Amino acid sequence: MKRIFGFLLGLTLALLLTLFAGENPINIFMVLLRSAFGSTYDLGITLSYTTPLLFCGLSVAIAFHAGLFNIGAEGQLTMAVVTAAAIGVLFPNVPFPLAPLFAFFAAILVSGFWGWIVGMLRAYRGSHEVIITIMMNFIAAGLASWFTLHIIPSSDSQNPESAMVAPQYMFKDYDLIARFFPDTPANASLGVALVTAVLLWVFLWKTSWGYELRAAGTNPDAAHRAGISEKRWQIMAMAMAGALAGGVALSEVLGSAGQYRIGFSPDYGFIGIAVALMANNNPLGIIISAFLMGALHKGATDLDLETTTITRDFSRILQALIILGVTAQGYWAWIKHKRKKQ
Amino acid sequence: MEYILLVSAFALATLRLATPLIFAAMGGLMSERSGVINLALEGFMLMGAFTGAVVGYYFESAWAGWFAAGAVGLMIGLLYAFFVIALKAEQVITGMAFNLLVMGLIPFLTKILFNSTGSTPSLLVDDRFTFEPTIMAIAMVGLIAWWLYKTRSGLWVLFAGEHPEALATSGVSPAKVRWMAVTLSGFIAAWGGASLSLFLASSYSPMMTSGRGYMALAALIFGKWKPIPALMACLFFAFVDALQMRLQGLHIGSFEVPVQFIQILPYVVTVVALAGFIGKSQAPKALGQELH
Numbered sequence: 001m002k003r004i005f006g007f008l009l010g011l012t013l014a015l016l017l018t019l020f021a022g023e024n025p026i027n028i029f030m031v032l033l034r035s036a037f038g039s040t041y042d043l044g045i046t047l048s049y050t051t052p053l054l055f056c057g058l059s060v061a062i063a064f065h066a067g068l069f070n071i072g073a074e075g076q077l078t079m080a081v082v083t084a085a086a087i088g089v090l091f092p093n094v095p096f097p098l099a100p101l102f103a104f105f106a107a108i109l110v111s112g113f114w115g116w117i118v119g120m121l122r123a124y125r126g127s128h129e130v131i132i133t134i135m136m137n138f139i140a141a142g143l144a145s146w147f148t149l150h151i152i153p154s155s156d157s158q159n160p161e162s163a164m165v166a167p168q169y170m171f172k173d174y175d176l177i178a179r180f181f182p183d184t185p186a187n188a189s190l191g192v193a194l195v196t197a198v199l200l201w202v203f204l205w206k207t208s209w210g211y212e213l214r215a216a217g218t219n220p221d222a223a224h225r226a227g228i229s230e231k232r233w234q235i236m237a238m239a240m241a242g243a244l245a246g247g248v249a250l251s252e253v254l255g256s257a258g259q260y261r262i263g264f265s266p267d268y269g270f271i272g273i274a275v276a277l278m279a280n281n282n283p284l285g286i287i288i289s290a291f292l293m294g295a296l297h298k299g300a301t302d303l304d305l306e307t308t309t310i311t312r313d314f315s316r317i318l319q320a321l322i323i324l325g326v327t328a329q330g331y332w333a334w335i336k337h338k339r340k341k342q
Numbered sequence: 343m344e345y346i347l348l349v350s351a352f353a354l355a356t357l358r359l360a361t362p363l364i365f366a367a368m369g370g371l372m373s374e375r376s377g378v379i380n381l382a383l384e385g386f387m388l389m390g391a392f393t394g395a396v397v398g399y400y401f402e403s404a405w406a407g408w409f410a411a412g413a414v415g416l417m418i419g420l421l422y423a424f425f426v427i428a429l430k431a432e433q434v435i436t437g438m439a440f441n442l443l444v445m446g447l448i449p450f451l452t453k454i455l456f457n458s459t460g461s462t463p464s465l466l467v468d469d470r471f472t473f474e475p476t477i478m479a480i481a482m483v484g485l486i487a488w489w490l491y492k493t494r495s496g497l498w499v500l501f502a503g504e505h506p507e508a509l510a511t512s513g514v515s516p517a518k519v520r521w522m523a524v525t526l527s528g529f530i531a532a533w534g535g536a537s538l539s540l541f542l543a544s545s546y547s548p549m550m551t552s553g554r555g556y557m558a559l560a561a562l563i564f565g566k567w568k569p570i571p572a573l574m575a576c577l578f579f580a581f582v583d584a585l586q587m588r589l590q591g592l593h594i595g596s597f598e599v600p601v602q603f604i605q606i607l608p609y610v611v612t613v614v615a616l617a618g619f620i621g622k623s624q625a626p627k628a629l630g631q632e633l634h
Contacts, residue, residue, distance in 0.1 A: 020454070146603065273438060327431045328436070
């Protein structure tokens with residue numbers, strides 16, 4: 001309940017800010033609603049933002065349950081998307097059902113590795129995982145753009161993007177979700193993301209491994225005494241976080257674009273932090289919060305077209321104020337405290 | 343002779359590039375020694391860089407921009423303190439949210455002020471700093487080192503980060519000390535940003551900090567949360583950055599090293615430094631802990 005209130009508070013503050021740009025907040029809110037859910041096409045775009053946010057939200061959440069902050073989902077997903085594109089371009093002769101599976105597993109293996117490095121450094125060198133993941137994001141961006149522009153460049157476009165993957169890497173002929181939302185990038189990976197969320201929930205709360213992971217996160221000392229290796233779970237959780245963020249390769253490369261476009265992600269990894277936070281790191285709640293954030297993001301990008309003063313960067317203000325609204329739960333106590341004083 | 347010129351040019355470049363890092367690291371030091379994790383440094387710097395560039399442009403004076411950046415830094419530091427101390431918001435998440443907020447607000451403001459998509463107009467050469475921020479940065483380190491260890495209020499900050507209960511017992515409110523330290527943190531880090539837009543460059547461009555706020559934090563950890571070692575760490579990172587700029591277009595035999603490999607050098611060095619060389623770095627004991 002408090003989280004919903006925090007969400008609404010953040011949203012309201014952001015809308016009030018538009019007054020400074022000479023806009024009517026109620027009008028802006030209507031534009032947000034209409035452009036997120038107004039038509040099948042709009043809903044399709046909203047869902048195409050929801051999918052990567054779902055993967056990233058889960059990625060942040062699993063690390064959090066092990067007591068770690070994964071600020072590195074952005075770098076992890078970048079590594080995965082580049083890998084999927086590279087496999088699709090460099091191995092054009094793999095037959096269909098095998099091809100997307102091959103690319104997908106290679107992708108999450110690489111992004112899992114990217115997370116694993118951080119887990120290792122954290123567990124054995126005590127390195128600050130927040131700063132390491134942020135540095136790894138910069139490193140991933142540099143490596144990915146070099147690889148894309150020099151090893152698998154697009155031959156018939158001036159845009160900074162990779163060549164297209166061979167056609168049998170994409171599963172669009174069998175894609176039921178894509179058929180519901182023609183001309184949008186929405187695709188079947190939404191289904192995969194939803195199933196992953198449910199599986200992760202089962203893993204965390206219904207298996208002994210999930211219990212060990214959460215124990216290592218909540219109280220490392222007690223877990224250690226109970227014979228649970230907190231180091232092993234820190235490493236495992238970061239590797240799993242990387243693999244989960246890597247799911248974005250499925251929706252982006254194999255499901256819709258068929259290539260890596262540099263800068264395709266509007267910071268999915270960072271918005272994933274907000275998604276996980278709003279759901280209190282519960283995988284099932286993340287389904288809802290990813291959809292909400294996806295809708296807000298879609299709505300905010302349309303403000304560019306619908307108003308003269310508000311740019312697509314407005315979605316960042318929205319996200320930031322919502323995160324602050326949700327995390328600053330202390331205002332309940334604070335208001336009470338002020339009342340007492342008076 | 344030529345060799346000496348090259349070395350001194352390189353040393354100067356290192357000092358110039360270290361300036362924003364030193365301010366940011368000292369801002370981080372203020373906050374973290376008082377017990378508050380500060381990942382908002384990146385946002386503080388961006389706000390300072392932006393304010394400095396805008397005010398410097400309107401008043402045609404780097405000093406005007408400099409003081410305006412400090413004032414805005416105080417305000418955003420105060421706002422951060424309000425969230426993490428009064429509202430008890432999660433510190434890591436709040437820091438990231440502040441960065442995101444600033445990254446959204448600046449394009450919003452440039453659109454209103456200049457009808458541009460995130461950059462500000464250039465300052466004239468005469469309206470920029472030539473060397474002043476570097477001197478101030480180094481003086482700042484000395485001042486903070488002296489203040490922290492030699493004055494009563496400096497010791498309060500140290501105690502707020504190590505044993506807030508002990509501080510409270512002696513009759514000083516650790517919450518008030520943290521409020522002050524975090525606000526000052528915004529002030530100092532904003533100067534780091536302003537030294538980017540008024541000294542290293544001549545305008546604000548989107549994301550011009552490129553992770554320096556986080557690197558300053560890494561320098562702080564590297565320097566074990568102490569002023570002089572943190573200064574050394576900043577100089578080291580700046581040295582790698584200067585090296586990175588010099589190495590672009592480097593050939594090994596007939597093979598040209600890709601520019602992206604060279605650009606990621608500072609980040610790789612940061613990871614290696616944090617993972618390899620620091621040994622056990624002891625954070626302030628009460629860092630990240632809420633007050634009761």
